[in-house]
Amino acid sequence: EKDKSTTSKGSTAEEASKRKEGTAETPKQKLLDIIGNMKVEVSYRKKLQELKASENKKQDTNRQEGPDSAGPQRTAEGIQRGKPLNPELVKAASAVASSLPLNKKQTESELLAQLRRHEETTDKQKKGETINISNVISEMTVKKQSPAQRAARISGRISLELDDDGQRIRPERFSSQSFDSRRSLKVGKRLNIFTKASTEPEHALKTVSSPTIWDLEFAKEIAAITAQPPRNGFEEMIQWTKEGILWEFPIDNEVGMDDGAEFHEHIFLDKHLEGFPKDGPIRHFMELVICGLSKNPYLSVKQKIEHIEWFEKYFEEKKKLLQEI
Amino acid sequence: MAAAALGWALRAARQVLPSPCPGQVRSYYVDWRMLRDVKRRRLAYEYADERLRINAIRKNTILPKELQEVADKEIAALPRDSCPSRIRNRCVLTSRPRGVRRRWRLSRIVFRHFADHAQVSGVQRAMW
Numbered sequence: 001e002k003d004k005s006t007t008s009k010g011s012t013a014e015e016a017s018k019r020k021e022g023t024a025e026t027p028k029q030k031l032l033d034i035i036g037n038m039k040v041e042v043s044y045r046k047k048l049q050e051l052k053a054s055e056n057k058k059q060d061t062n063r064q065e066g067p068d069s070a071g072p073q074r075t076a077e078g079i080q081r082g083k084p085l086n087p088e089l090v091k092a093a094s095a096v097a098s099s100l101p102l103n104k105k106q107t108e109s110e111l112l113a114q115l116r117r118h119e120e121t122t123d124k125q126k127k128g129e130t131i132n133i134s135n136v137i138s139e140m141t142v143k144k145q146s147p148a149q150r151a152a153r154i155s156g157r158i159s160l161e162l163d164d165d166g167q168r169i170r171p172e173r174f175s176s177q178s179f180d181s182r183r184s185l186k187v188g189k190r191l192n193i194f195t196k197a198s199t200e201p202e203h204a205l206k207t208v209s210s211p212t213i214w215d216l217e218f219a220k221e222i223a224a225i226t227a228q229p230p231r232n233g234f235e236e237m238i239q240w241t242k243e244g245i246l247w248e249f250p251i252d253n254e255v256g257m258d259d260g261a262e263f264h265e266h267i268f269l270d271k272h273l274e275g276f277p278k279d280g281p282i283r284h285f286m287e288l289v290i291c292g293l294s295k296n297p298y299l300s301v302k303q304k305i306e307h308i309e310w311f312e313k314y315f316e317e318k319k320k321l322l323q324e325i
Numbered sequence: 326m327a328a329a330a331l332g333w334a335l336r337a338a339r340q341v342l343p344s345p346c347p348g349q350v351r352s353y354y355v356d357w358r359m360l361r362d363v364k365r366r367r368l369a370y371e372y373a374d375e376r377l378r379i380n381a382i383r384k385n386t387i388l389p390k391e392l393q394e395v396a397d398k399e400i401a402a403l404p405r406d407s408c409p410s411r412i413r414n415r416c417v418l419t420s421r422p423r424g425v426r427r428r429w430r431l432s433r434i435v436f437r438h439f440a441d442h443a444q445v446s447g448v449q450r451a452m453w
Contacts, residue, residue: 281387289381310378318392325389 030095049092052114089115194250261301267294272308282315282322355420362413365406372407376400 094108211219230236240246248255253263269290276286289311293304315322354360382388382396405411416425416432424433429445440448 281389285382285385285387288385288387307374307378310374314378314382318395321391321395322389325391 049089049111049115052111257297259300265301266304269293269304269308272305275312276315286311349418351418355418358422359415359420362415365411368404368407369409369412372403373409376403376407376409 090112230239237246241248257263257266259266273283273286273290276283286308289308293299293307296304299307354363379396379400383393383400413422414425414427414430415422416435417430418435419432421432421434425431426433426436429436431439436445439445440450
């Protein structure tokens with residue numbers, strides 16, 4: 001294969017090689033000049049070109065048969081396409097192609113084809129006519145409004161009566177509230193902000209073996225090295241939340257409490273005070289006790305109830321003494 | 326109650342089966358003082374709640390004084406060893422009552438011995 005290709009393009013290769021050997025510096029210089037003259041806007045294209053050039057190199061080493069026949073076809077296609085390429089880019093492409101040691105014509109044609117593709121995509125993006133948006137639009141359907149709701153909406157727009165608060169009086173709507181925001185409230189993926197996150201990702205991760213201590217230490221090291229100081233207030237707050245300085249919102253009253261009992265059972269202990277007299281110093285004392293217990297995160301609910309019951313028993317035993325007073 | 330306490334003390338003084346761990350294997354308490362300290366700790370743990378509650382009655386200004394006096398007498402009636410202030414933080418290995426570092430529960434001499442042999446984690450000779 002290689003012999004055939006070399007013999008068929010012996011003349012051009014020889015010429016190219018002669019040119020290369022004789023004036024090895026001028027094409028490179030030409031390339032450098034062209035690239036240096038280009039503006040910043042086009043630098044991205046240069047990078048792409050270089051990338052494509054390296055890709056082409058690899059492609060060329062792989063296949064040697066196809067390009068021979070595809071070369072002239074591609075040039076014909078290139079001529080047929082209406083969009084003219086930037087002459088500077090064309091010059092750059094030719095310079096790049098000449099600097100490469102392989103078939104000059106074929107690389108040049110490929111580079112130009114790719115340039116054309118880039119132009120098309122950038123133009124599309126500028127116009128905003130990419131395929132993605134059209135897909136999205138086609139999927140969307142038109143919502144049908146009932147005439148009653150339409151009338152209500154129109155009447156709402158017309159009447160601009162203001163309340164004492166300054167809010168607009170709207171006629172009572174029951175089902176139209178869902179249409180107020182133009183999308184119904186129940187459609188769409190749930191964000192799980194106000195409910196505890198589902199445990200699905202945990203199941204997915206359980207298949208992997210649990211990380212060893214060394215893995216965790218390594219991960220911590222990497223995190224410590226790559227940690228940048230916070231750029232704004234949000235990042236600072238994120239860091240504080242990770243450290244535990246800031247609570248997570250929406251506030252979960254049972255963070256760190258694995259007792260099994262709800263938080264309200266810890267705090268609202270008034271119902272256990274039924275055995276005590278409603279007036280007097282004992283009630284006062286017991287209310288203070290309950291206040292202290294509600295702030296205690298270390299005792300369980302059972303222990304707190306036992307505490308209160310002990311006091312009940314104690315005061316029962318001392319009833320005689322108390323009545324003497 | 327007395328029999329149980331005696332049985333417990335005997336059990337404490339008895340020999341424990343040698344466990345397959347390297348280093349020192351201690352079968353007895355180092356001395357009787359350490360044993361007494363262990364008893365005090367156990368009793369203090371048992372009576373901790375009651376002492377707390379009786380003290381809560383004693384140390385407030387709301388309840389009538391007569392009630393507080395009765396509470397005084399009650400707390401004095403509890404066993405003397407149930408008081409937490411009687412606990413002495415002795416060295417765990419030598420039962421030395423003084424010079425004990427709380428973090429390691431060791432007396433200064435034992436601590437120095439182990440630190441020099443590099444058997445205390447994270448401890449190094451200071452040099453600055």
